Amino acid sequence: MRRIRLLAPLLLLLVTGKPQLFAASPRGEGSIEVRGRLIDIRQAQPGAEVFPQYKRNRFGKSLPARLEGMTYAVSLREFRGPEAVRSSQPCDLLLALSGTRPDTTQWLPTGEGFFVNKTRYRLYRQRYDTPGRWLELPSQQDGPSCLLFAENLRVANTAPIPGxxxxxxxxxxxxxxxxxxxxxxxxxxxxxxxxxxxxxxxxxxxxxxxxxxxxxxxxxxxxxxxxxxxxxxxxxxxxxxxxxxxxxxxxxxxxxxxxxxxxxxxxxxxxxxxxxxxxxxxxxxxxxxxxxxxxxxxxxxxxxxxxxxxxxxxxxxxxxxxxxxxxxxxxxxxxxxxxxxxxxxxxxxxxxxxxxxxxxxxxxxxxxxxxxxxxxxxxxxxxxxxxxxxxxxxxxxxxxxxxxxxxxxxxxxxxxxxxxxxxxxxxxxxxxxxxxxxxxxxxxxxxxxxxxxxxxxxxxxxxxxxxxxxxxxxxxxxxxxxxxxxxxxxxxxxxxxxxxxxxxxxxxxxxxxxxxxxxxxxxxxxxxxxxxxxx
Incomplete structure (x- = not known):
């Protein structure tokens, strides 16, 4: 013996000495928070699933090289995606939208885009320069969830753990x-x-x-x-x-x-x-x-x-x-x-x-x-x-x-x-x-x-x-x-x-x-x- 030390109804209607923990670090230097409903933080890679619980919707070869390996915030495909963002310091934000064209005085088109299956996303950027303040993101009128690309993303206002x-x-x-x-x-x-x-x-x-x-x-x-x-x-x-x-x-x-x-x-x-x-x-x-x-x-x-x-x-x-x-x-x-x-x-x-x-x-x-x-x-x-x-x-x-x-x-x-x-x-x-x-x-x-x-x-x-x-x-x-x-x-x-x-x-x-x-x-x-x- 060895001794070792040890669709129905709902969404169709919606869319028709403590232990060490490993959550993202608290808001601080360099962190970027997003809020919204059922927000996930994922990494963009060709072939990777784009939305949570949607195995058939994946990034293809059209994904711009600069987005490969970047983290992004997204929701279920049916939802609008991240609704607002704030950062502890100025930063550049990239937002991918499919059916909505934002105010181009705020969100500048980069001329880049990519496809998720047959859905085309266009990429926009904005310089965020109001540290600590929430910036409301353009509402997606039609099409699937928007995608917000940035580094050091974390989800804000998550529900308290019941225990x-x-x-x-x-x-x-x-x-x-x-x-x-x-x-x-x-x-x-x-x-x-x-x-x-x-x-x-x-x-x-x-x-x-x-x-x-x-x-x-x-x-x-x-x-x-x-x-x-x-x-x-x-x-x-x-x-x-x-x-x-x-x-x-x-x-x-x-x-x-x-x-x-x-x-x-x-x-x-x-x-x-x-x-x-x-x-x-x-x-x-x-x-x-x-x-x-x-x-x-x-x-x-x-x-x-x-x-x-x-x-x-x-x-x-x-x-x-x-x-x-x-x-x-x-x-x-x-x-x-x-x-x-x-x-x-x-x-x-x-x-x-x-x-x-x-x-x-x-x-x-x-x-x-x-x-x-x-x-x-x-x-x-x-x-x-x-x-x-x-x-x-x-x-x-x-x-x-x-x-x-x-x-x-x-x-x-x-x-x-x-x-x-x-x-x-x-x-x-x-x-x-x-x-x-x-x-x-x-x-x-x-x-x-x-x-x-x-x-x-x-x-x-x-x-x-x-x-x-x-x-x-x-x-x-x-x-x-x-x-x-x-x-x-x-x-x-x-x-x-x-x-x-x-x-x-x-x-x-x-x-x-x-x-x-x-x-x-x-x-x-x-x-x-x-x-x-x-x-």
């Missing part, structure tokens, strides 16, 4: 946050983990000693692991997931609260390699029950349907040894279990102790029409599973995206935080990648707190975060813990920022901490975010 930012991606749109984990350590501090901060996709650990108010980088695991859960057991921390890119099920151990980790080293032994093959999961609960420790997994063989199974080991066994672990049978699914072959897959199962003290595996069901189905597989023994599609497919708000279920003995209820689907967002479209409407599996702009007495009948207790933007905003893959009267959570969060927009709601650029106070009580207001329709 405490633990970390964010170093390079926007080149990677995204995955595998959020959260633990309360024996000393009362919080430990959070995620992947995707950098291009190497290592596991980064962050620790808070002030109940989540501030966070510091704690360690970095340099072994390629994915789909992992970090959990405590008998005085140590373990991290169980799959090796990247192969997919073997592996386990790692830390004896110093996550500061250093023992990782598998195949050059010396197979210790830590539990099962060879290609497997899948997520940061899901690990549960001790009946003298064994349990975790859900799925197969991940290319070209085959994912099959659900569970792994378990005696609580007093050496968890680092493959011989300690048992594997259950693997259950296949039938798309016909939901009308129209709507049962697309089951994944990311939660091991839960049911009210009758039996063990079940509650799985996310991918179903793109309503997004509110989950499946309950009964665990009969370490080897045997049972599932009856007539009774074991249940309605669960947000059941179509990853969730974590935990039981609270005080309320005698099961709780979860889910990315529920609000009816008003179902099928919304724009002219780019969502031209046919956004399906429920990608609607992640509403985070809800839900509960159940029996795992089969769920109700929404409150909305925690809500955004008006299903295309770019995502509050998802939440891991959480009980903390007295509160519930604490880490969220894989996608939203606009000063550097621009994420690729889409799935591709989170932030790891965010959120405290839900007095979670057992009703009626606490939610955080409302407006990025599509800015106030």
């Amino acid at each position: 405490t930012v633990i970390t964010q991606v170093r390079e926007l749109r080149r990677t995204h946050i995955t595998n959020p984990n959260l633990l309360i350590l024996p000393d009362g501090s919080y430990l959070a983990a995620c992947s995707g901060v950098n291009l190497q996709r290592n596991v980064d650990f962050y620790r808070s000693t002030d109940r989540g108010a501030t966070w510091k980088h704690w360690s970095r695991g340099r072994y390629p692991i994915n789909f992992y859960t970090v959990f405590p057991h008998q005085g140590a921390l373990y991290m169980m997931g799959t090796a990247t890119p192969r997919g073997d099920i592996i386990i790692c151990r830390s004896d110093d609260m996550g500061r250093t980790w023992s990782f598998p080293d195949e050059t010396r032994s197979d210790e830590g390699i539990l099962l060879r093959g290609k497997y899948h999961s997520a940061p899901v609960p690990v549960v001790v029950h009946g003298g064994r420790i349990w975790r859900a997994m799925e197969t991940n063989t290319p070209g085959e349907k994912r099959r659900a199974f569970v792994m378990s080991a005696p609580v007093d066994a050496d968890l680092m040894q493959a011989s300690s672990w048992s594997r259950s049978e693997q259950l296949d699914y039938d798309p016909a279990w939901i009308d129209g072959n709507g049962f697309r897959q089951w994944i990311e199962g939660n091991i839960v102790v049911a009210p009758d003290q039996s063990l079940v595996n509650v799985l996310r069901v991918d179903e793109h029409t309503y997004g509110r189905s989950a499946a309950i597989v009964r665990v009969l023994s370490p080897e045997r599973l049972a599932f009856d599609p007539r009774r074991d497919i249940v309605e669960m708000p947000g059941g179509g995206k990853k969730f974590t279920i935990r039981y609270d003995s005080l309320s005698q209820r099961y709780w979860s935080l889910t990315s529920a689907v609000c009816e008003e967002f179902r099928g919304l479209a724009h002219g780019g990648i969502y031209a046919n409407g956004i399906h429920c599996g990608l609607i992640r702009n509403t985070l809800t707190l839900i509960s159940s007495k029996d795992l089969r009948h769920w109700k929404v207790e409150r909305t925690v975060i809500r955004s008006d933007n299903p295309f770019f905003d995502g509050f998802q893959y939440v891991d959480w813990q009980f903390d007295g009267d509160d519930l604490i959570a880490v969220i894989r969060l996608a939203m606009e920022e000063p550097r621009g927009l994420p690729n889409r709601q799935h591709d989170a650029n932030f790891l965010v901490f959120k405290r839900i106070e007095r979670f057992r009580e009703p009626g606490v207001a939610s955080d409302c975010v407006q990025t599509l329709h800015k106030p």
Whole structure:
């Protein structure tokens, strides 16, 4: 073992010791700010996508050489683009317009232009010489978004992040946050983990000693692991997931609260390699029950349907040894279990102790029409599973995206935080990648707190975060813990920022901490975010 330190309706109507963060620097020497609706900062290159979420609209060979490699501000193709600009010092601005000719006493034509598909853009320039003051840009009357070219661009007036930012991606749109984990350590501090901060996709650990108010980088695991859960057991921390890119099920151990980790080293032994093959999961609960420790997994063989199974080991066994672990049978699914072959897959199962003290595996069901189905597989023994599609497919708000279920003995209820689907967002479209409407599996702009007495009948207790933007905003893959009267959570969060927009709601650029106070009580207001329709 090695020890390493670690179009529908909406847009058709519109157009018919804190952790180190990596956002653009605050307004200062040389910075140029833009404002507008859904503004992105991109780099112009021949062949590159011009507008966010529009893969078919690209720069061609007609792009002037002096614009190659320059950053520019732009919006969705349907929107007008940047509306105003200001700089901390005098500078030259270049504005590309398609259907509008600006006041040429202010914006001088350069005689240059370029095409985006069949749309011709003309280039204009203006000398900006009023530092600190906003300059309104010409309104685009017809045609797609204008493009403002300049250096050191950043987006102003972005919506506040609904929580405490633990970390964010170093390079926007080149990677995204995955595998959020959260633990309360024996000393009362919080430990959070995620992947995707950098291009190497290592596991980064962050620790808070002030109940989540501030966070510091704690360690970095340099072994390629994915789909992992970090959990405590008998005085140590373990991290169980799959090796990247192969997919073997592996386990790692830390004896110093996550500061250093023992990782598998195949050059010396197979210790830590539990099962060879290609497997899948997520940061899901690990549960001790009946003298064994349990975790859900799925197969991940290319070209085959994912099959659900569970792994378990005696609580007093050496968890680092493959011989300690048992594997259950693997259950296949039938798309016909939901009308129209709507049962697309089951994944990311939660091991839960049911009210009758039996063990079940509650799985996310991918179903793109309503997004509110989950499946309950009964665990009969370490080897045997049972599932009856007539009774074991249940309605669960947000059941179509990853969730974590935990039981609270005080309320005698099961709780979860889910990315529920609000009816008003179902099928919304724009002219780019969502031209046919956004399906429920990608609607992640509403985070809800839900509960159940029996795992089969769920109700929404409150909305925690809500955004008006299903295309770019995502509050998802939440891991959480009980903390007295509160519930604490880490969220894989996608939203606009000063550097621009994420690729889409799935591709989170932030790891965010959120405290839900007095979670057992009703009626606490939610955080409302407006990025599509800015106030």
